Amino acid sequence: MNNTTHQTDAKTLVQSWLKGRAQLDETGGISFKSHKAGNLTEKCQLAYQWILDNAIYSPYNDIEYGHRITLGRSEQQINLASEDSYASFILLPLLTLMTSRRLLLIGAPGRGKTTVATLMALLAGYSLDEIKHAIQHGHPQMTQADILGSPLPSDLIQARESADIRVLWRKWISMRVKIIDEYNRIPTKTQSCLLSLMAEGYAEMYEQIIHCQNSAWFLTANDDLGGGTFQVIEALKDRIDIVVRCTPFNTRYLTALAKRIANAEQSVPTDIIFTHEELDQIGTKIRAIEMPSEVLEILGFLISQLDFCRRASDTLEFQNKDTLHLAGRRVGHVCTEDCPLDKFENICTQTESGVSTRAYQTIIHYAKALAFFRGKTAVSNEDIRQILPWALHEKLKPNPQSDFFQKTENQVYQTDKVSWIRQLFDHGLKQYVAYQALRQPIMDLQTSIEGLPPQELKQGLQMLQQQMENLVTKHELNAPVHNDLVLLKHLYVQCRHKLSRS
Incomplete structure (x- = not known):
């Protein structure tokens, strides 16, 4: 091999380096570009990792997968995940961007709530100036016009009817990412206006209508008790899909924080910015993810127990907590020694x-x-176990009078709702496994009843009646039994309707 060949190989090698992740900065130091994503899943993972490494320094990984390795004993225990682990403060906002849903960030001032929401808007391709101008800051004097916009003054004077009045809508309404800062400081009337945007996807003024495009909402509040200048209306709170708590800053990252201040703000790499088309594709792919029937059944088994209340009524269909609430009663009023359940x-x-x-x-x-x-x-x-605490954080209210919370080791769950909801799932999963011996014959009966020909419907009615009799007389009327009785009674009604039509 001659010198010319060596020189050619050397030049090729150098060119390959220049095309890689390494590059020289203005001071002569070496920096690295972020990895190129091979697909949309990898791009989402790279976005999460970039935020964790460069923007939000959060060592608190509270979404953990795999077998738990427990260190220590008694009250001083540490659980280590054997597989993946993530920081909810970063991951949940990213999932909200991916699903175009609604998230509430709660925590003390200065914890990074608005910063996280702004990062999500940057990932969606908006400039920092666009985002700053679009953030809606809640305050006691906020009006409907501040949220939506206002009619053109010239039209107000010249219009003969309201349909002739043009409205100058606020630009933020059409953005893919919407940020409402301190939403609990917005007056009640204006909250109703915000509710129509979030719930119905449109707003109306002077018979003019503007539609919101598919978008992710990020709301912030300085506490998780609904505090603020105004009480948040229940309908608006119910439209919020998921809640994430801010994590405190860990002082071990002070050096990194000082370096960020010295180098000014770092821009988001272009290869982790999502186009609107990519976000639409991600949404489609997410909806296509398979939801196994067993996972759905376990979720339903748990959730149905939370709504059950044996003392709410003597009628099967009304033995739920809605019956209590409509009567102005609380679970603590009836969940006493009179209820025989453990x-x-x-x-x-x-x-x-x-x-x-x-x-x-x-x-x-x-x-x-x-x-x-x-x-x-x-x-x-x-996946259900990890999502459940954040989805139910504001939806579930603990009953502080429950005997469960009176035990010393369980009192901490009244302040830590995430851990409380996770133990609900874990306990429910154990119950599900134990109950399968009783539930399986009912599931088999349901399958056989739904496929019965008309001439065998009378026999099906007898089978259903016998199964209900067995549950009522031989088993305690708890939440799982109640749920199955409701199902069997519904199947019984359906069979009678089919029989009457045959």
Whole structure:
């Protein structure tokens, strides 16, 4: 091999280096570009990692997968995840951007709530100036015009009817990422205006209508008790899909923080910025993630227990906590010694409220998003376990009078709702496994009844009646039994309708 060949190989090698991640900065130092994403899942993972490494210094990984390795004993224990672990303060906002849903960031002032929301808007391709101008800052004098816009003055004077009045809508309404800072400082009337935007996806003024495009909402509040200048209306709170708590700053990152100040703000790499088309594609891929029937059944088994209340009524259909609330009663008023159920074994005693259908949809959607982010094709029970505390954080109210919370080791759950909801899931999962011996014959009966020909419907009615009799007389009327009785009674009604039409 001659010198010319050596020189050519050397030049090729140098050129390959120049095309790599390494590059020289203005001071002669070497810096590295971020990795190029091979697909949308990898791009989401790279975005998460970049935020964790460069923008939000959070060592608190509270979403953990795999077998737990426990160190220490008694009250001084540390649990280590054997697989993936993530910081909820970063991951949940990213999942919200991916799913175009609504997230509330709660925590003390200066904890980074607005910073995280701004980062999500930067990932969506907006400039920092656009984002700053679009953030809606809640304050006691905020009006509907501040939120939506105002009519053109010339039209107000010349118009003969309201349809002739043109409205100058606020630009933030059409943005893919919407940020409402301190939403609990917005007056009640203006909150109603915000509700129509979030819930219905449009706003109306002077018979003019503007539609919101598919967008991710990020709201902030300085505490998680609904405090602020104004009480937040329940309908608006119910439209918030998921809640994430701010994490405190760890002083071990002071050096990194000082370096960031010295180098000014660092821009988001272009290869982790998502186009609107990519966000739409991600949303489509997330919805396509498989939701196994067993995972759905376990979720339903747990959630149905939270809504059950044996003492609410003597009628099967009305034995739920909504019946209590409509009567102005609380679970603590009836969950006493008069109720024969074990207060530690039955988790219905721990909550004042049940879970709405909207919350079911949120749990499923975010669990799919979490599975997509991890590169999985189907949702697992662990995905549900990790999402549940954040989706139910503001939806579930603990019953402080429950015997469960009177035990010294359980009192901490009244302040740490995330851990409380996780133990609800863990306990519910154990109950599900123990109950399968009783539930399986009911599931088999349901399958056989739904496939019965008309001439065998009378026999099906007898089978259903016999199964209900067996549950009522031989088993305690707890939440799982109640749920199955409701199902069997519904199947009984359907069979009678089919029989009457045949």
